Amino acid sequence: MYKITLIPGDGVGPEVIQALLYILEAVDLKLDYTMACAGNACFQDTGSTIPDETILKAKRSDATLFGAVTTVPGQKSAIITLRKELDLYANIRPVKSYLGTNCLYNDLDLVIVRENTEGLYSGIEEYTSDGATALRVITNDASEKICKFAFEYAEKNDRKKVTAIHKANVLKKTDGIFKDAFYRISNDFPKIHSEDKYVDAAAMFLITKPDNFDVIVTTNLFGDILSDEGAGLVGGLGMVPSANIGDNNALFEPVHGSAPDITGLRISNPSAMILSAVMMMDHLGETSEARKLENALLDVLNERKFLTPDLGGSSKTMEMAEEIRSKLI
Amino acid sequence: MYKITLIPGDGVGPEVIQALLYILEAVDLKLDYTMACAGNACFQDTGSTIPDETILKAKRSDATLFGAVTTVPGQKSAIITLRKELDLYANIRPVKSYLGTNCLYNDLDLVIVRENTEGLYSGIEEYTSDGATALRVITNDASEKICKFAFEYAEKNDRKKVTAIHKANVLKKTDGIFKDAFYRISNDFPKIHSEDKYVDAAAMFLITKPDNFDVIVTTNLFGDILSDEGAGLVGGLGMVPSANIGDNNALFEPVHGSAPDITGLRISNPSAMILSAVMMMDHLGETSEARKLENALLDVLNERKFLTPDLGGSSKTMEMAEEIRSKLI
Numbered sequence: 164m165y166k167i168t169l170i171p172g173d174g175v176g177p178e179v180i181q182a183l184l185y186i187l188e189a190v191d192l193k194l195d196y197t198m199a200c201a202g203n204a205c206f207q208d209t210g211s212t213i214p215d216e217t218i219l220k221a222k223r224s225d226a227t228l229f230g231a232v233t234t235v236p237g238q239k240s241a242i243i244t245l246r247k248e249l250d251l252y253a254n255i256r257p258v259k260s261y262l263g264t265n266c267l268y269n270d271l272d273l274v275i276v277r278e279n280t281e282g283l284y285s286g287i288e289e290y291t292s293d294g295a296t297a298l299r300v301i302t303n304d305a306s307e308k309i310c311k312f313a314f315e316y317a318e319k320n321d322r323k324k325v326t327a328i329h330k331a332n333v334l335k336k337t338d339g340i341f342k343d344a345f346y347r348i349s350n351d352f353p354k355i356h357s358e359d360k361y362v363d364a365a366a367m368f369l370i371t372k373p374d375n376f377d378v379i380v381t382t383n384l385f386g387d388i389l390s391d392e393g394a395g396l397v398g399g400l401g402m403v404p405s406a407n408i409g410d411n412n413a414l415f416e417p418v419h420g421s422a423p424d425i426t427g428l429r430i431s432n433p434s435a436m437i438l439s440a441v442m443m444m445d446h447l448g449e450t451s452e453a454r455k456l457e458n459a460l461l462d463v464l465n466e467r468k469f470l471t472p473d474l475g476g477s478s479k480t481m482e483m484a485e486e487i488r489s490k491l492i
Numbered sequence: 493m494y495k496i497t498l499i500p501g502d503g504v505g506p507e508v509i510q511a512l513l514y515i516l517e518a519v520d521l522k523l524d525y526t527m528a529c530a531g532n533a534c535f536q537d538t539g540s541t542i543p544d545e546t547i548l549k550a551k552r553s554d555a556t557l558f559g560a561v562t563t564v565p566g567q568k569s570a571i572i573t574l575r576k577e578l579d580l581y582a583n584i585r586p587v588k589s590y591l592g593t594n595c596l597y598n599d600l601d602l603v604i605v606r607e608n609t610e611g612l613y614s615g616i617e618e619y620t621s622d623g624a625t626a627l628r629v630i631t632n633d634a635s636e637k638i639c640k641f642a643f644e645y646a647e648k649n650d651r652k653k654v655t656a657i658h659k660a661n662v663l664k665k666t667d668g669i670f671k672d673a674f675y676r677i678s679n680d681f682p683k684i685h686s687e688d689k690y691v692d693a694a695a696m697f698l699i700t701k702p703d704n705f706d707v708i709v710t711t712n713l714f715g716d717i718l719s720d721e722g723a724g725l726v727g728g729l730g731m732v733p734s735a736n737i738g739d740n741n742a743l744f745e746p747v748h749g750s751a752p753d754i755t756g757l758r759i760s761n762p763s764a765m766i767l768s769a770v771m772m773m774d775h776l777g778e779t780s781e782a783r784k785l786e787n788a789l790l791d792v793l794n795e796r797k798f799l800t801p802d803l804g805g806s807s808k809t810m811e812m813a814e815e816i817r818s819k820l821i
């Protein structure tokens with residue numbers, strides 16, 4: 164029995180969570196759900212976008228499933244707060260092409276490991292007399308921790324190479340620290356090839372030579388940008404899941420946001436949420452159930468009969484979910 | 493007669509400058525060249541990667557053509573110094589597909605206007621007890637200046653839309669300043685559509701919906717990343733030129749670097765350098781010669797007979813240059 168905190172959130176968040184729960188009923192896992200609120204609707208109800216109770220529930224559960232939230236300017240970001248409060252220092256974002264989706268490449272399979280606690284997400288910003296400044300914070304410890312995580316991830320998942328992405332030609336000190344930490348840690352993993360690239364070059368090579376990458380490890384904001392770019396390569400944000408991992412907690416969420424433009428139309432693509440649950444099951448060690456769920460989704464994508472509009476189909480979220488569930492029964 | 497400072501630099505820099513000069517002999521423009529040094533070879537000779545004399549020459553000429561430099565870690569960046577010393581606050585980077593190149597899209601034609609003086613290029617970095625910090629500096633003045641530049645550019649070039657790219661959901665103060673400046677300036681250009689997008693979303697949409705963009709205006713490092721991503725969409729760095737524009741000076745350079753991996757093989761693609769010269773001619777008001785030069789290059793690309801290896805051919809730099817020149821005579 165696993166204790167799972169569910170945070171549906173706003174916009175399409177509740178929609179994709181609903182679709183997922185419907186599918187999970189057909190999975191052979193005992194999951195004990197607790198609901199928790201976050202985001203803008205939560206703010207209307209409780210006065211906070213991320214109440215202490217939600218944080219506490221997430222801390223106490225084996226894993227958290229997070230839909231998506233809308234963050235109104237001026238509000239505190241629920242997801243950034245959760246990442247920090249639960250010290251979810253590693254954000255894993257696979258960029259994998261699934262047949263049947265609108266991919267630029269049909270055989271893409273790389274993973275971006277994004278540092279999730281510092282960099283330009285330090286929250287240290289100040290107004291000045293003529294504008295504002297933001298502090299990019301890079302520490303030795305966090306850099307080593309995320310690089311170690313990336314190499315261990317590579318080792319566990321039979322990957323051959325880890326590439327550090329940085330801009331040390333301009334950010335000589337901060338990214339110098341990151342790059343040095345990377346090569347220091349790489350010494351402990353002699354079987355895995357290590358190299359590094361500038362973030363601008365990486366943004367190009369992701370398009371022109373994506374095979375050059377296997378596991379990417381990078382700082383917070385570069386990871387944010389490159390993972391969305393990666394999503395563009397494999398059929399859009401509707402297809403990319405993510406895992407936020409710490410030493411004691413883990414949270415799984417689609418990379419997409421609350422998508423106000425299609426909210427209420429009930430046509431959101433549940434794939435990213437489902438793949439996030441697949442990552443959760445893998446994390447919990449339930450790999451055979453994870454494969455079953457992933458394969459059910461792959462079958463439906465391959466058949467191209469019940470796809471949401473972003474995938475070129477005309478199905479509603481729940482029609483696609485129904486079809487995926489039917490493969491599991 | 494225009495006074496042009498030439499800075500060949502290192503690696504493939506001298507190679508593409510040589511190819512360009514050979515072609516420019518066939519163009520009907522009086523150009524008075526002065527050579528100046530910058531980069532690593534210059535450092536070996538003079539003890540500086542960017543001697544005062546080079547800066548002075550660039551300041552005193554009508555335009556500067558810059559090849560590429562190699563910057564050894566620890567050295568001062570020649571190009572960043574030139575951008576700052578000459579106050580070349582606007583970096584224009586067209587992303588345009590040319591037939592005959594390996595483009596993802598055959599009809600791409602957008603322009604990235606990158607702020608060129610501040611942001612994470614402030615140079616304000618410090619070691620701390622546990623790592624290092626870098627200061628992202630965003631000022632009202634520089635933000636307004638670059639946004640005004642982008643709208644004026646749009647107006648002059650018959651473009652319909654300007655999109656501001658930022659990350660104001662996380663960098664609330666710094667990118668709040670930038671975004672506010674953008675919409676303030678947009679009021680003066682009622683005929684041009686204005687909108688804004690998050691940088692992560694933009695990195696995806698550049699791939700999935702590039703038609704959504706026309707002119708992009710963004711801060712320094714986001715512009716660096718997105719323009720290389722754009723290069724990936726139109727056949728790689730060998731195809732993308734750039735202009736660095738200030739109120740009193742202008743410098744034109746390929747987006748690619750010194751490319752140590754192919755240096756000396758004499759196979760570097762001269763297109764980005766040639767297109768940079770096209771931008772220079774447009775800037776000098778010599779639009780009919782600019783079109784002639786551009787068309788000569790386009791012809792050679794279309795014919796696909798004399799292309800460098802990155803474009804799928806097997807010609808040397810000077811063979812491709814010879815062919816382009818022959819179209820001009």
Ligand SMILES: CC(C)[C@H](C(=O)O)[C@@H](O)C(=O)O
Pocket residue numbers: 240242243387418420661662692
């Ligand atoms: C919503 C936003 C704060 C978040 C981020 O920047 O990390 C999102 O873009 C993501 O990638 O999870």
Ligand SMILES: CC(C)[C@H](C(=O)O)[C@@H](O)C(=O)O
Pocket residue numbers: 332333363569571572716747749
């Ligand atoms: C070489 C480097 C300092 C430079 C930059 O970051 O601006 C380059 O990447 C560019 O885009 O012109």
